[in-house]
Amino acid sequence: MSTISQALAPLIRVEGAELHYRVGGALSALRGHAPVVKAVDGISFQIRRGESVGLLGESGCGKTSMGRLLLKLEEATGGSIVFDDEALSSLKGTALKSYRKRAQLIFQNPFDAVNPRFTIRRTLSEPLENAGVPASEREGRIISALELVRLPDPRPYLDRYPHQLSGGQLQRVVMARALILEPDFVVADEPVSMLDVSVRAGVLNVFRDVRDRLGLTAIYISHDLALVRYVCERTIVMYLGRIMEDGPTEDIVHEPLHPYTRALVAAVPVPHPDQSHAPLPIGKGAPDPRNPPSGCVFRDRCPRAFDRCARKVPRLRAVGTRKVACHLFDEDN
Ligand SMILES: Nc1ncnc2c1ncn2[C@@H]1O[C@H](COP(=O)(O)OP(=O)(O)O)[C@@H](O)[C@H]1O
Numbered sequence: 552m553s554t555i556s557q558a559l560a561p562l563i564r565v566e567g568a569e570l571h572y573r574v575g576g577a578l579s580a581l582r583g584h585a586p587v588v589k590a591v592d593g594i595s596f597q598i599r600r601g602e603s604v605g606l607l608g609e610s611g612c613g614k615t616s617m618g619r620l621l622l623k624l625e626e627a628t629g630g631s632i633v634f635d636d637e638a639l640s641s642l643k644g645t646a647l648k649s650y651r652k653r654a655q656l657i658f659q660n661p662f663d664a665v666n667p668r669f670t671i672r673r674t675l676s677e678p679l680e681n682a683g684v685p686a687s688e689r690e691g692r693i694i695s696a697l698e699l700v701r702l703p704d705p706r707p708y709l710d711r712y713p714h715q716l717s718g719g720q721l722q723r724v725v726m727a728r729a730l731i732l733e734p735d736f737v738v739a740d741e742p743v744s745m746l747d748v749s750v751r752a753g754v755l756n757v758f759r760d761v762r763d764r765l766g767l768t769a770i771y772i773s774h775d776l777a778l779v780r781y782v783c784e785r786t787i788v789m790y791l792g793r794i795m796e797d798g799p800t801e802d803i804v805h806e807p808l809h810p811y812t813r814a815l816v817a818a819v820p821v822p823h824p825d826q827s828h829a830p831l832p833i834g835k836g837a838p839d840p841r842n843p844p845s846g847c848v849f850r851d852r853c854p855r856a857f858d859r860c861a862r863k864v865p866r867l868r869a870v871g872t873r874k875v876a877c878h879l880f881d882e883d884n
Pocket residue numbers: 572573574588589590608609610611612613614615616617840
């Protein structure tokens with residue numbers, strides 16, 4: 552491939568990805584009816600280099616599972632994920648080790664993401680050491696990474712322990728650790744949900760700034776549309792392991808097409824990262840993931856469901872600037 556077509560080719564191609572968890576233990580497996588949770592159930596999308604994409608949906612819809620598949624922290628039970636023309640399923644040995652450097656996770660809770668007995672210096676040295684960076688270069692790299700995430704005057708922090716930092720400061724350290732090996736791709740899994748509202752905007756600004764400066768390709772996982780809107784040009788809306796809608800974030804915010812996206816948008820009164828949102832205006836909560844409805848998984852909460860929705864799984868189809876999986880948009884309607 553020429554350099555130009557390489558630059559234009561998507562960095563990530565996901566085709567019918569599945570992650571089905573067996574739940575219920577050995578006994579029910581023996582009886583032949585081990586329930587399965589289809590955390591990711593036939594998802595397809597592509598991500599361009601430098602694009603930042605929000606993965607949006609209520610708790611339990613499979614966002615973290617999708618993120619773990621993309622990072623090969625979990626093996627897909629079906630479909631394929633191709634990163635820079637290499638299938639993740641075939642990565643082993645040195646190729647896998649190199650992928651572990653290129654693709655990084657930023658955790659939800661910074662206090663879970665670090666070893667409480669390690670100083671900040673040791674926390675940030677470890678990935679460098681594992682990557683074979685000589686000891687003499689490490690301190691300089693650590694300081695640059697902390698400056699990149701805008702931790703002002705970073706030196707005094709190096710000998711401190713995680714509990715001696717605020718949540719916002721520690722989340723910056725966690726970001727610095729993810730970025731210190733200069734990855735191509737990051738998955739940020741609800742990176743501000745455990746932080747005080749007062750420091751969220753600061754961390755989000757750092758995230759946006761770093762992403763732009765490094766030209767990172769990023770997936771930003773959140774249940775909160777206001778946060779996704781602040782950070783991502785494109786949004787993928789998930790519900791019970793499937794994609795409901797995928798398109799430019801501003802189009803989705805201003806004219807949501809899928810009834811589920813409409814509910815999510817209606818639940819965000821003011822699109823600002825400091826605002827929390829009201830409960831979804833669609834009655835009951837999500838169904839038992841072990842026993843989802845037939846046809847469209849959203850249909851039992853959908854205010855516009857009709858007979859076809861129970862019979863047939865809606866296909867994700869192009870509608871204007873985006874893709875929607877809903878029978879309201881079938882061609883014969
Ligand atoms: N290791 C696991 N074993 C069994 N079920 C799991 C496991 N991890 C997640 N799940 C289930 O998969 C579904 C999706 O979970 P998750 O990906 O964490 O969703 P989200 O991040 O959107 O909240 C949920 O029903 C959850 O209970």
